[in-house]
Amino acid sequence: MFASLQTIDTRSGPRPAPIAWSPRSAAPVEARLARRAETHPLEALEPSASTLCVEKDREIYSQGDPAEFSYRILSGTVRTVKLMEDGRRQVAEFLLPGDFFGGDGLDDHDLAAEAVSAVVLRRYPRRAVEALADRDADVARRLRGLASAKLRAAREQMMLLGRKTAVERIASFLSDLAARLPNSRDGRIALAMGRADIADHLGLTIETVCRTLACLRRDGVIEIAREAVSIRDARSLHALACDPRH
Amino acid sequence: MFASLQTIDTRSGPRPAPIAWSPRSAAPVEARLARRAETHPLEALEPSASTLCVEKDREIYSQGDPAEFSYRILSGTVRTVKLMEDGRRQVAEFLLPGDFFGGDGLDDHDLAAEAVSAVVLRRYPRRAVEALADRDADVARRLRGLASAKLRAAREQMMLLGRKTAVERIASFLSDLAARLPNSRDGRIALAMGRADIADHLGLTIETVCRTLACLRRDGVIEIAREAVSIRDARSLHALACDPRH
DNA sequence: CGAACTATTGAACTAGGTCAAACCCAGTGG
DNA sequence: CCACTGGGTTTGACCTAGTTCAATAGTTCG
Numbered sequence: 001m002f003a004s005l006q007t008i009d010t011r012s013g014p015r016p017a018p019i020a021w022s023p024r025s026a027a028p029v030e031a032r033l034a035r036r037a038e039t040h041p042l043e044a045l046e047p048s049a050s051t052l053c054v055e056k057d058r059e060i061y062s063q064g065d066p067a068e069f070s071y072r073i074l075s076g077t078v079r080t081v082k083l084m085e086d087g088r089r090q091v092a093e094f095l096l097p098g099d100f101f102g103g104d105g106l107d108d109h110d111l112a113a114e115a116v117s118a119v120v121l122r123r124y125p126r127r128a129v130e131a132l133a134d135r136d137a138d139v140a141r142r143l144r145g146l147a148s149a150k151l152r153a154a155r156e157q158m159m160l161l162g163r164k165t166a167v168e169r170i171a172s173f174l175s176d177l178a179a180r181l182p183n184s185r186d187g188r189i190a191l192a193m194g195r196a197d198i199a200d201h202l203g204l205t206i207e208t209v210c211r212t213l214a215c216l217r218r219d220g221v222i223e224i225a226r227e228a229v230s231i232r233d234a235r236s237l238h239a240l241a242c243d244p245r246h
Numbered sequence: 247m248f249a250s251l252q253t254i255d256t257r258s259g260p261r262p263a264p265i266a267w268s269p270r271s272a273a274p275v276e277a278r279l280a281r282r283a284e285t286h287p288l289e290a291l292e293p294s295a296s297t298l299c300v301e302k303d304r305e306i307y308s309q310g311d312p313a314e315f316s317y318r319i320l321s322g323t324v325r326t327v328k329l330m331e332d333g334r335r336q337v338a339e340f341l342l343p344g345d346f347f348g349g350d351g352l353d354d355h356d357l358a359a360e361a362v363s364a365v366v367l368r369r370y371p372r373r374a375v376e377a378l379a380d381r382d383a384d385v386a387r388r389l390r391g392l393a394s395a396k397l398r399a400a401r402e403q404m405m406l407l408g409r410k411t412a413v414e415r416i417a418s419f420l421s422d423l424a425a426r427l428p429n430s431r432d433g434r435i436a437l438a439m440g441r442a443d444i445a446d447h448l449g450l451t452i453e454t455v456c457r458t459l460a461c462l463r464r465d466g467v468i469e470i471a472r473e474a475v476s477i478r479d480a481r482s483l484h485a486l487a488c489d490p491r492h
Numbered sequence: 493c494g495a496a497c498t499a500t501t502g503a504a505c506t507a508g509g510t511c512a513a514a515c516c517c518a519g520t521g522g
Numbered sequence: 523c524c525a526c527t528g529g530g531t532t533t534g535a536c537c538t539a540g541t542t543c544a545a546t547a548g549t550t551c552g
Binding site for chain 1: 328350352357376379391395397408410446488
């Protein structure tokens with residue numbers, strides 16, 4: 001049933017006791033940094049947050065909805081989707097455990113968010129997030145950092161969509177996903193999303209995604225199982241992705 | 247199928263120091279603009295800002311540079327550019343007077359910024375911007391708003407690049423530009439950028455941009471002058487752009 | 493087993509890319 | 523005043539990467 005990704009046991013109960021929070025704490029830099037590694041920017045809001053589960057393919061919020069909540073993924077995969085009247089679809093991003101979404105600023109969501117797999121979320125009231133950011137400059141800074149990362153990713157995606165070939169798109173996608181998935185040792189990447197989602201993320205058709213994957217397999221770069229891909233030749237993959245990271 | 251290889255990359259020359267800068271310049275340009283555009287989030291930093299002029303096609307900063315400054319455009323047009331090793335180019339955005347750029351968060355710029363036309367900029371030290379945001383929650387909120395707007399635009403662009411046809415891309419582009427240019431009464435849009443820039447922004451080739459513009463002209467939707475386009479039938483244009491705005 | 497999906501593969505087609513030639517100015521210099 | 527040069531732009535003729543259409547093959551589930 002839970003064949004998907006790492007299932008951090010998270011049910012609402014065992015929440016680490018919220019540390020007493022002093023907004024202007026003069027904690028030593030090192031302590032601050034250490035804590036930063038393990039905590040997320042909205043730690044202070046845990047008391048007012050709630051946990052929810054969403055079934056596969058259910059909508060979390062839809063395009064145009066007022067943005068009342070911000071979310072953090074505990075387990076599962078989420079896609080954010082933009083839709084045109086005639087049904088053409090663009091998947092803006094795939095979100096993994098630990099990622100935030102829904103808090104991208106404006107008053108209403110410009111994208112819908114949907115569960116790719118069964119998903120467990122932590123949900124924070126936007127009003128509280130705003131208030132926290134207003135009173136805690138460190139939180140505000142970290143939120144800015146998150147926004148910047150999203151913007152950077154969006155721009156990388158623009159390059160991909162505007163200028164890369166099908167092979168480069170697929171290679172970039174796999175390469176990127178491998179880097180983001182924590183437990184992708186031995187190069188195995190679990191693909192929670194179907195070919196259609198991948199196609200709509202990369203600006204291709206389902207058929208081209210299939211053919212291109214097949215092509216990469218023929219060349220010995222990857223192996224394909226239905227729900228996962230294994231990277232056999234990471235170097236080639238990165239080269240094909242035109243990825244300056246490697 | 248290597249996309250658009252512009253003739254050459256004329257950027258690489260040793261870039262001379264910025265032409266002119268004066269810490270407190272009360273240029274007439276600025277006075278004029280101040281009148282029009284009420285206040286901006288960095289108003290408080292004006293004392294530590296400086297004004298600079300950049301010639302057409304000069305680089306303002308390049309991909310990978312440490313992000314030391316944030317900029318606001320007083321006059322002219324700027325493009326932000328992402329480059330691949332083999333010369334393929336993606337123009338992420340065109341920036342107009344009043345727009346901010348360079349402050350998108352991370353420690354170094356993921357895009358280069360270049361002057362499309364001769365440009366006058368106001369430049370703010372990032373350190374000061376950060377400090378101001380830390381101490382003034384209202385500023386921080388407005389900066390977050392700017393970042394959100396950029397993210398939203400980037401996503402719209404992803405839809406365009408991933409799923410729209412050439413005609414839709416051109417129509418969207420013109421439509422969007424018309425909405426952003428203040429003085430586009432009588433539907434006349436001044437195009438500061440050349441066809442190559444437009445092509446690299448829309449994920450097309452120069453030739454396709456030309457042909458598509460010609461096609462829109464044939465259909466009576468627009469008129470084309472060398473440096474500008476006049477919208478003759480805004481309704482059709484918006485319809486072609488698949489623009490929910492109309 | 494069969495229905496309903498999703499993925500894969502093949503064959504034909506097309507939107508947009510590539511290559512190449514003409515055009516159109518704005519300078520420049522005779 | 524005009525020819526000449528050099529940049530961007532426009533148009534035409536052809537080509538191909540990726541789409542579309544259609545048929546096949548696994549998988550899941552009742």
